[in-house]
Amino acid sequence: MNSLYYQKKLSRNVGDKFFTFLSLFFALIAILPLIYVVTYIFIKGGAQINSDLFTLEPNPPGDDLDAGGINPALIGTLVITTIASIISIPVGVGGGIYLAEYSKGGPFSKFVRFGVNVLAGVPSIIAGVFIYALIVSTKILFGSMYSGLAGGMALSILMLPTVIKTTDEGLKLVPNELRYASLGIGASMYTTILKITLPTAFRSIATGIVLGIARAAGETAPLIFTALFSYYYITGFGDLFYEMGSLAVLIYNFALEPYDAQNKLAWAASFILVLSILIVNIFSRILAAFTEKTKRV
């Protein structure tokens, strides 16, 4: 009779409890790093925020106690990610359109999809090595070596797979009825794509691209020997052809400096970088959840 009741001491029940607590424990460990990292960055970096930070150039390490600001790096990150977006968004969206709208699952599209996945797995530093060999060492860009432009190109290689994938997947989610309706009333293929399917998928594609940009903004490895680093203000378009600083490289360089002032600047730059990336991520997450809810209704 007793055997019908839940028995705490039965080995299977003890084992079950044990594994449940183990997985709880693992989950706790898994969220610990984010909390730990974010708190530290907010405490250590948040304390450094003042108006000088956004307006001044960084001082070369070891000079004096004052480290200056991160204005050139901040602008540099914006410029370099903009260049990367200008290159990768048209290419990626165009390629994604072909895969989702035109290809019929033949060997070519299979190969391209495979290539997209492989390219996404290429280590980010290899993108830097590639651009170094192609552009920096050959001085092909009007004789300039390290330049913001080269840095943007390296980043665009990393963004490309993300953009293609989100476009491809976003367009695939558009119901076929919309396409049939549009083609049925006599619209051509490109009108259908530009006026019907692309606008329908706009939100999911845009979210994916914005996330890709946020990811690229934090990439360092492709920049350290393409864009290099610069201590000086960015004043005009001509500066695109010279070394350009970025938040990510500033963090890398200044974290390894033995001086406290530079380290503090690295924390401040991390704060700004992480804050903007987290805002973008959380915002797009909320947007995605919202879209899903409206779809269900």
Next chain:
Amino acid sequence: MEEKLILFKNRKRFGIEKNIDIIFKNTTLILSSLVAIVLFGIILVVFFQSFESFSRYGLNFLVTSEWNPVKDEYGAFTAIYGTLVTSLLSLLITIPLGVGTAIFITEDFAPKFVREIVGSFVELLAAIPSVVLGLWAIFVLEPFFRDFFVFLHKFFGWIPLLSTEPAGRNSLLAIIILVVMLLPIVTSISRDTLNQVPKKLRNAAYGIGASRWKTIFSVILPAALSGIMAGVLLALGRAMGETMAVTMIIGNSNAFSWSLLSPGYTISSMLANQFGEADGSQVSSLFYAAFVLMILSLVVNIFAQWLVKKFSLKY
């Protein structure tokens, strides 16, 4: 008469549109083939740049650990060993952590909002740039683990992997920071796969009297194995190519040591450190190292994709 005119007009417009249509289609075709061109471009460029070093050292490059720009002798064994050891060991720690967390998220031990928070926290962790994790590792993680490493060496120093005095920056710290970076990948892919396992299987297992964890271990995990494996392989590829955080914390020493407590090197950290200042045949040797890294990550990635295709859920 009038009718014919309209028809004619329609036909003319149709012709232009047809041309635009063809141009549009071909443009997108070219753009999508750019991916393949870039991919092959990368492989070819890195290969040709490494050719000089390749023809001089051959496969010896992979097994010698001399790296001496003065004597012009290059071998990348230390870096290759470092790459493999850090990525494999970090993966070994990440798999139980990540899969365990994924199980926590997909089972119903905790209320839904708790699980959702855990899930999004882990995913947000993936958004933190690796250079920021490196900064955190230098100033927070290293002091945090310092005493622990001393203890580890004192009591387990007889194990070759822990046989040297702990250095300030060492391979073990690199492994720990890699775990932090791989955790989101393994967790989110495992979670997605576990979610796809049909409820029927679980109900059947419960129905014949299996306990919850018996069900998880003997039914759910085996069903999700291929997806989890693919996630693990993707994480492995990521770990091998990961540059910034590792470069900042691994100590960057080309002196070979079995011990994880001594400074080490990985291929990517070697590239990050030396590429900017290298010249002559050192550049070619660095390209050779980059080529090795690329082949390693390509093989892992292609294998992962093959695995996904071959063993994607059959239910």
